[in-house]
Amino acid sequence: MKRFIFVFFLGIFYLAGCTTANKHFLKVDTTPSDAIVSVHETSDVSFVQIRQIAGTTPFEKTFDFGKTGQLWLEIERRGYAPYVEKVLPETGKISINLEKIKDKNGKYISDYALPEINRILLARPDIKIIQRGFSNEKFSEEKSTIAQEELIKGICNYVSGKYEVITVQSSDIDKPLLRSLWRDVRSAMEMLDPIRLKYFAQPPFLETKSSRKAARKLGDIYKTEVILLITGKQNLETAGMVVGKIGITAAGTASSYAGGYSRALSRGDSFFVYNIYTPNFAEGTNLNAALINCSNGEILWINKGLWGRIPFEEPDTVKNIITDLLDGISQN
Amino acid sequence: MKLKNTILTGILIFILTGCTLPLKMNPPPKLDSSGINQHPYTAGLFVPQEVKEFIFVKATSPLDKMSYPIGQQTYEIFKNNIPLVFKNVVEVDSITTDKNIDLIIKPSIVKFDPVIPYPAYNPYTATIIYHIDVYNNEGEKIFAQTATGDTQSSKGILSGFSARSICANVAQMAMNNSVKQIIEGLSEAEEIKNLK
Numbered sequence: 001m002k003r004f005i006f007v008f009f010l011g012i013f014y015l016a017g018c019t020t021a022n023k024h025f026l027k028v029d030t031t032p033s034d035a036i037v038s039v040h041e042t043s044d045v046s047f048v049q050i051r052q053i054a055g056t057t058p059f060e061k062t063f064d065f066g067k068t069g070q071l072w073l074e075i076e077r078r079g080y081a082p083y084v085e086k087v088l089p090e091t092g093k094i095s096i097n098l099e100k101i102k103d104k105n106g107k108y109i110s111d112y113a114l115p116e117i118n119r120i121l122l123a124r125p126d127i128k129i130i131q132r133g134f135s136n137e138k139f140s141e142e143k144s145t146i147a148q149e150e151l152i153k154g155i156c157n158y159v160s161g162k163y164e165v166i167t168v169q170s171s172d173i174d175k176p177l178l179r180s181l182w183r184d185v186r187s188a189m190e191m192l193d194p195i196r197l198k199y200f201a202q203p204p205f206l207e208t209k210s211s212r213k214a215a216r217k218l219g220d221i222y223k224t225e226v227i228l229l230i231t232g233k234q235n236l237e238t239a240g241m242v243v244g245k246i247g248i249t250a251a252g253t254a255s256s257y258a259g260g261y262s263r264a265l266s267r268g269d270s271f272f273v274y275n276i277y278t279p280n281f282a283e284g285t286n287l288n289a290a291l292i293n294c295s296n297g298e299i300l301w302i303n304k305g306l307w308g309r310i311p312f313e314e315p316d317t318v319k320n321i322i323t324d325l326l327d328g329i330s331q332n
Numbered sequence: 333m334k335l336k337n338t339i340l341t342g343i344l345i346f347i348l349t350g351c352t353l354p355l356k357m358n359p360p361p362k363l364d365s366s367g368i369n370q371h372p373y374t375a376g377l378f379v380p381q382e383v384k385e386f387i388f389v390k391a392t393s394p395l396d397k398m399s400y401p402i403g404q405q406t407y408e409i410f411k412n413n414i415p416l417v418f419k420n421v422v423e424v425d426s427i428t429t430d431k432n433i434d435l436i437i438k439p440s441i442v443k444f445d446p447v448i449p450y451p452a453y454n455p456y457t458a459t460i461i462y463h464i465d466v467y468n469n470e471g472e473k474i475f476a477q478t479a480t481g482d483t484q485s486s487k488g489i490l491s492g493f494s495a496r497s498i499c500a501n502v503a504q505m506a507m508n509n510s511v512k513q514i515i516e517g518l519s520e521a522e523e524i525k526n527l528k
Binding site: 176182184207 | 341442477482520
């Protein structure tokens with residue numbers, strides 16, 4: 001019996017040991033400071049599906065070293081070579097001198113900063129409103145146009161007093177330029193990490209010469225320093241779909257109730273349990289925004305977000321969304 | 333009893349095999365060529381073997397998965413549509429320095445991200461990012477482009493049995509969208525217009 005108790009406690013002790021996190025304090029500093037630090041569990045930092053950001057230097061925090069007892073910190077700062085440092089639970093403190101790098105023309109890359117902006121060129125937002133039913137969906141041109149107009153108004157109001165906003169007229173000259181620009185911007189919006197963008201060692205540029213040239217031409221035509229592009233979509237559910245979903249969930253709840261009640265009756269139980277199903281509405285809005293330097297095609301800033309259903313006819317709601325989406329521009 | 337067990341086992345194997353078979357995708361279409369300027373060059377299309385053989389597998393449950401034959405479709409959609417931008421197109425198996433070929437196009441798949449919704453009445457979406465590198469006949473890279481194609485569909489979701497065909501259609505729509513942008517980009521590329 002004593003032996004059994006001993007083994008039992010040994011088991012508990014062992015299991016408790018397994019669940020204890022391997023957490024240790026680490027102080028991270030770089031010269032210069034304000035470098036972003038990502039945490040990796042392997043030395044291969046090139047492929048990351050979910051990036052874990054620890055913070056910007058200098059900082060001190062507790063890291064979970066996990067079962068392997070080692071982590072790799074990836075340190076990035078604009079104008080400096082990326083640096084990867086292996087850290088162990090006993091490391092305690094690291095201090096890294098970052099190495100300044102040059103661009104392809106042999107000039108040192110300067111710190112991240114927005115250019116001096118007086119006028120912003122705003123491309124007509126490419127937002128699509130999709131109305132979804134149970135068996136089909138359709139693009140609502142009318143609602144999309146309203147959304148575009150309200151976004152333009154909201155953006156003008158948001159930056160008024162700080163910048164002048166000029167909207168692209170979509171003339172025959174503008175259209176091919178915008179088409180070229182959109183091609184590169186969409187991929188940048190999809191692939192670039194908005195949080196790390198200003199810490200990338202080298203500034204990201206529009207990929208093709210034709211889109212960089214398009215940005216420059218548009219900037220020249222409209223006398224603007226930067227161009228702001230917004231894209232997104234909103235899914236709305238048709239009344240039929242909403243009613244159908246409520247009906248399905250009500251029927252599911254009724255069926256669960258009836259089943260539980262009849263089982264309780266047959267077993268002679270004095271209680272029964274049943275499930276209440278609530279409808280799940282898949283209505284949401286996805287917006288992406290990018291700010292491009294007209295003079296050289298540099299991607300200055302990117303942001304993206306998901307919101308619920310946005311009633312574009314309500315200016316206050318649109319204002320809140322725009323404040324949320326464009327917040328980073330005014331911070332930089 | 334023996335016969336019953338055999339039939340049940342057969343059905344189970346049939347279902348499980350069915351679940352692992354790649355999605356059936358229609359042959360990729362020839363895209364709309366309006367507004368596309370054709371370059372008077374002979375282009376070599378080099379689709380690496382690993383791209384051709386790429387199959388994207390998405391587990392939808394412990395027993396079921398969707399296998400998208402993305403590589404084969406990519407190969408075919410480029411083979412069908414690169415001739416829209418170049419006068420002659422020949423397939424090559426490397427970045428050769430053949431003087432009869434003016435330039436070589438090498439496509440790659442950067443990302444493929446399909447969403448199979450649960451519950452099934454939410455939209456099916458897919459995003460594909462293609463990248464192309466273009467080399468001159470001396471093996472020097474002269475142009476690169478990345479294009480994102482994304483799309484969604486709710487068509488036919490009332491019937492949960494059509495999930496495989498919806499997944500295939502949505503993936504194809506995303507590919508068409510991305511390749512159309514690649515074709516437009518190649519058509520407008522100054523680096524290619526000014527090729528010596």
